Amino acid sequence: MSQLFTPVQIGRHTLPNRLVMAPMTRSRSGDDGVPGDMVAQYYAQRASAGLIITEGVFPVAMGKGYVRTPGIETDTQVQAWKKVTEAVHTKGGRIFMQLMHCGRISHPSLIAGETPVAPSAIKPEGQAWTPVGQVDYVTPRELSLTEIAGVIEGYAQAARRAIDAGFDGVELHAASGYLPEQFLSSGSNQRQDQYGGSVEGRARFVLEVLAAIVAQVGADRVGIKISPEMNFNSITDAAPQETYTHLVEQLRAFDLAYLHVALFGASVDYHALLRPRFNGAYLAGGGLDQAAAEAMLAEGRADATVFGGSFLANPDLPERFRQGAALNTPDKNTFYSPGTQGYIDYPFMTGTNAG
Numbered sequence: 466m467s468q469l470f471t472p473v474q475i476g477r478h479t480l481p482n483r484l485v486m487a488p489m490t491r492s493r494s495g496d497d498g499v500p501g502d503m504v505a506q507y508y509a510q511r512a513s514a515g516l517i518i519t520e521g522v523f524p525v526a527m528g529k530g531y532v533r534t535p536g537i538e539t540d541t542q543v544q545a546w547k548k549v550t551e552a553v554h555t556k557g558g559r560i561f562m563q564l565m566h567c568g569r570i571s572h573p574s575l576i577a578g579e580t581p582v583a584p585s586a587i588k589p590e591g592q593a594w595t596p597v598g599q600v601d602y603v604t605p606r607e608l609s610l611t612e613i614a615g616v617i618e619g620y621a622q623a624a625r626r627a628i629d630a631g632f633d634g635v636e637l638h639a640a641s642g643y644l645p646e647q648f649l650s651s652g653s654n655q656r657q658d659q660y661g662g663s664v665e666g667r668a669r670f671v672l673e674v675l676a677a678i679v680a681q682v683g684a685d686r687v688g689i690k691i692s693p694e695m696n697f698n699s700i701t702d703a704a705p706q707e708t709y710t711h712l713v714e715q716l717r718a719f720d721l722a723y724l725h726v727a728l729f730g731a732s733v734d735y736h737a738l739l740r741p742r743f744n745g746a747y748l749a750g751g752g753l754d755q756a757a758a759e760a761m762l763a764e765g766r767a768d769a770t771v772f773g774g775s776f777l778a779n780p781d782l783p784e785r786f787r788q789g790a791a792l793n794t795p796d797k798n799t800f801y802s803p804g805t806q807g808y809i810d811y812p813f814m815t816g817t818n819a820g
Contacts, residue, residue: 530567
């Protein structure tokens with residue numbers, strides 16, 4: 466029997482299969498960061514995943530980086546997320562919330578006219594997705610030590626609110642060039658205090674955020690996502706192998722539920738480098754198909770495998786894999802557009818979108 470369809474322990478949860486739905490920005494929430502009924506239907510359709518990891522959710526208003534992305538800061542947002550978790554649990558699924566503070570990958574129009582924050586005042590290349598379309602990023606403001614403590618507390622309270630909203634756990638997004646990776650990477654962090662300089666200093670923010678989240682909800686409900694050498698959002702690091710080896714070795718002390726590593730064109734096999742250094746469940750992702758996932762599990766290179774676009778376009782992906790059925794093709798034109806098209810209208814094998 467395929468290992469994809471065998472149970473696996475992820476923290477306190479026993480998953481029925483090893484197919485994890487990747488966190489994917491979909492931009493279907495309100496401008497107030499409140500997910501609507503359509504969001505609940507989207508995730509419930511995909512409840513046959515061993516685990517769903519949500520799109521990135523901003524823990525505090527200053528963490529918002531894109532138009533129509535959801536938050537978990539207000540009571541209204543928490544109540545809306547309760548409908549999502551209830552819909553998923555009714556279908557027998559499990560769901561973690563990904564906490565995503567975008568830091569400098571934002572724009573004043575998204576954060577009430579404020580200047581985006583970062584470890585250092587270094588302007589990223591590229592453009593932000595705003596209510597009026599794409600506009601150039603601005604130079605961010607360097608966080609003070611007092612402000613860093615406030616951001617960390619914001620993450621901790623967001624994790625608590627996620628559990629209050631019914632989530633089975635939370636994932637810290639420490640990839641894709643967002644705030645945790647901005648601290649971690651030498652190209653975006655030029656601080657000379659305890660949060661910069663050496664690899665130990667640059668990793669401090671990530672580790673302190675994790676410690677604060679774990680104190681709120683328990684390590685067995687916490688995962689972290691990293692993506693070494695991912696060429697995205699102007700993120701660079703002078704010695705990524707050293708950086709990520711150090712980080713993952715420090716993670717061992719937390720006894721986290723999982724480490725999620727997504728690789729996209731890295732220069733070395735980070736799965737081989739990092740898996741032996743981590744003591745929890747290891748989730749591997751990054752452009753996998755069924756054959757690649759099967760091979761990783763059979764070779765013991767991962768405990769579970771993560772699928773993005775395949776789950777986006779195939780709400781019944783586990784059953785399609787089980788039966789060797791054809792897959793729907795993702796429509797890239799509707800990845801981030803508002804409305805139901807390309808969101809909750811992908812057909813199941815039965816030819817419906819009801820599940």
